[in-house]
Amino acid sequence: xxxxxxxxxxxxxxxxFYWLCRSEGFxxxxxxxxxxxxxxxxxxxxxxxxxxxxxxxxVLGRRLVIVPIENVADVLPRRERILLSSVPDPDTGDxxxxxxxxxxxxxxxxxxxxxxxxxxxxPDRG
Numbered sequence: 467x468x469x470x471x472x473x474x475x476x477x478x479x480x481x482x483f484y485w486l487c488r489s490e491g492f493x494x495x496x497x498x499x500x501x502x503x504x505x506x507x508x509x510x511x512x513x514x515x516x517x518x519x520x521x522x523x524x525v526l527g528r529r530l531v532i533v534p535i536e537n538v539a540d541v542l543p544r545r546e547r548i549l550l551s552s553v554p555d556p557d558t559g560d561x562x563x564x565x566x567x568x569x570x571x572x573x574x575x576x577x578x579x580x581x582x583x584x585x586x587x588x589p590d591r592g
Contacts, residue, residue, distance in 0.1 A: 474515075475515065475535060475536075475538070476515070479538070479540070479541055481543075482540060482541030482542075482543065483541070485541045485543040486507070486516060486535075486538060486541045486548070487507060487514075487516055488507075489504045489507060489519070489541065489546075489548055490504055490505070490506060490507065491503065491504060491546065492504045492541075492546045492547060492548050493545075493546060493547050493548070494519070494521050494523075494533070494547075494548045494550065495547055495548070495549050495550065496550045496552065496553040496554070497550070497551075497552065497553060498553050501521065501523055501550065501553070501554070502521040502522050502523030502524075502527070502531065503521065503522050503523075503527070504519050504520070504521055504522075504548060505520045505521060505522045505530060506519070506520040507519055507520075508520060508532070515535075516535050517534070517535055518532050518533060518534050518535055519532070519533045519535065519538070519548070520532055520533075521533050521554075531554060533550065533554050537550045537551055537552055537554060538550060538551070539551040
């Protein structure tokens, strides 16, 4: 490894990194107060380092927001808390909104192809 590598999240959080990887159910606090609760920890690029937290938020806890792992400032395992460095924008990381938009795009892309497909009767085999 070369010396140009930035400090990893594991180096920054120390022992808290272990708990970040196992933080389902932890409360999430932002600088403005309570933000939500960790629903899941997402591992996409590397299986040993999380990429994001899926946080259940909102008055009734109906909204799922993806919080990039870079927003994590600290982990308090004894208090089962995750502290964020900034307040996430719930509209940009809303998981359900993203999934709906993706499904609409896929449906729109597939509709012209499906309209162009014509089933031809199979020849009668004898």
